[in-house]
Amino acid sequence: MALSDLTRGEVEQAMEECDRLGRDAFLQHYGFRRARRYLLVHRGSHYDTKAIVGAAHGFLPGQQPLAASDFSGGAEHAAGLLRGLGFDVVDQQPTGIVTHDEFVDRITRLTVNRSSGRPALYKPITLLWAMGRALRGEPRLLPWSATEEALASLLRQHGQRGERPRPDYPVASLHRDGFWELRDCADTAPTAHGDAQLRRWFTDRQPLGGLAEPVYDLLGHSAVTRLAVLDELLNTYFDDLDPAPLLAAVGLDDADTADLPERGPEQWLLTAAAYERGCRLVEQREERTHGRRAARTTNPPIRSRAARYLVLSRSEGRCENPHCTGQPTDVTDRNHPILEVDHVVDLTRGGRDHPSQMVALCPNCHAVKTRGSTRESLRRTLQEVAAERHRSMTDAARIR
Template sequence: MTSPTVHRMALADITGSEITKAIEECDRLGRERFLRAHGFKRAQRYFLSHNGRLYDSKAIVGVAHGYLLDQGPFEAKAFSGGADHAVALLRRLSFAVVDGPGAESEAYKELLSRVHKLKVNRSSGRPLLYQPITLLWAIGRARRGDERLLSWSATVEAVRSLLEQHGMRRERPRPDYPVAALYHAGLWALHDHSDPVPTAHGDSTLRRWFADNHPRGGLVEPTYDLLRRSGEARVAVIDTLLSAYFDGLDYGPLLHRVGLYDDEIADDLATDGAKPLPPVVTAAQYDRLCRIVEHREGENRDRRTPDTSYNPFRSGTARRAVLLRSKGVCENPNCTGQPADVTSKGAPILEVDHVMDLACGGRDHPSQMVALCPNCHAIKTRGRSREELREVLLEVAQERHTHWTTFEDD
């Protein structure tokens, strides 16, 4: 088999001319014949975008090699189609490479799998909170767009303070343990060190390694990017951590401290001119968000104190589900017309309303919430016909919720 070094050298010989010829061949044959002819499978993540069409990036690069003088196409098994190889070549040659439709879903599943598999100290009979607290802090940083990698001294200062104030199971203020554990779990990156990172066991060896190396660190880049932009992934990871490690604990102050306790927690990252709502909403997305709401609702079922009746994390997740379900359109069937304008970030001008107020026994749940334009929201809140409208909206909310949780995606 050809060595990886030779592969990189051979890839480096490819120019834009060979890539263009491979694209033209794909256009002539059609995608399926092109892939079969050269022994490639469909791309799962990376696609070459050219003149409004998407191409399987690894296949294009492999075939392009055959257009070099006295060379043949690369076989699929002979080189990597990942970000550091075929994709890097295409980008170096100024071709656009984009993530495919299923890429974020796969990244989402992989991240949740890693979080589920965390090895947490349970010697006391209950899971210690070192890693969950550190992860929640990092998720808050990703959400705000803080720099991904932080110096070791700054990490120590921040995580130590969180462990001292929110270590609800007598966790010691030692950030080296959770950072090392998350590194070996594939969730944390450590840079600027020469020695191998020790496992998160023992005491003096671990402390000495961090004291000697002072690595910069933070979430691995794909995880940071996903938690930065995807509200659904963000709340799913937070809910997983809360369910697995914070059972019976008051996590509200911790979430508030790290910036994860508000009504916009489940919103996707929106940039100027970009619509924050996806063009296609699936029943699976809606159902996942509703399940998270129900996890958080269930923990308060027997607790009636004012502190637990309203949960911004739960409310934000429910709000996101309702906005997705509405597809940007007022859910009042008798709406006389919502504003044609949008917000400065490109979102429809909609407000999510609890049809039955929480103080009157209503649920913080999509089955009792609706998305309304400002005019319909004003009528529902203070109009003379508000009671009649409330009955209509409650029926609409229940019908739409039932529809989205019972039909299957195509």
């Protein structure tokens, strides 16, 4: 076995054979399965990296093709070798995302076009649109014509950095990222770097598509994960823009309270485990955004919608001031208690955007804490309350 002896010539011979036989026949002939992650892209076509390298070895003088068990197809082996030879290898991340932490982490590493000097909004707008659909429980997969119409309209209205109304760009890229499923097409979508070829592929095949099922389930069923993703997208791509019109258009303008139960139940629906998981996501984000401020005229501190949701849920719909004399009996339009989430120590004074230093207060207690003559005493009390309530929830999660 001499992988280091391979040149572009043997690899191109293997790709030519794959083109001649067809992908499935080529894989069957050499005993390989479809690539789970890395694909070789060459002249608009896609090839299974490990199978191509195994077959290419057989084109070396005096050598035989390699079997799948002879070497690894990972980044350090087949994929790395092909990249070293100057080929374009794309990482089609697996869609089997099972953890909240992994999903949010991958959102932070999203690759977008930055040729204009600022990150393009194609993929963020597409993800926000799909998140709104998941929140409302709408069908996960849509015909391409419906996806194209909806996204083209959003890109036309809310693409504030010169984005064209071309939904095929973000969908093809998100498919490569493992976030988007495309059905009813026998071949793999081209990379998102083309123009006419990419548009023609979607027009000809009309794939049924939408968020990958694990992604859709996470965004649809976990408010904490959805808000953590929303925080990342807005703070990364819209920090110098006003995202409010876009959020209203996709139905995410009240996402941080959408899953809160209506007033009435004694126990709001947030488990201790979900609270602890949410705090972990908030802490990871806190590390990434420490000291950052939004790039707007007033430069407000970057705040977390996920943290606000955790505090409201923890409060069970009641003011967290132990000396509260009675919160309003009226409710919001969504039938929620009138509560305001407050940082016990202001962010501008070094406070943390974290549930352990945040409380849910009725308007009266909030006013006292902000400008009442007893505010310093109340702040000390609320610091203890916030820490204790946070500790109680996390302790319960560990016991279970």
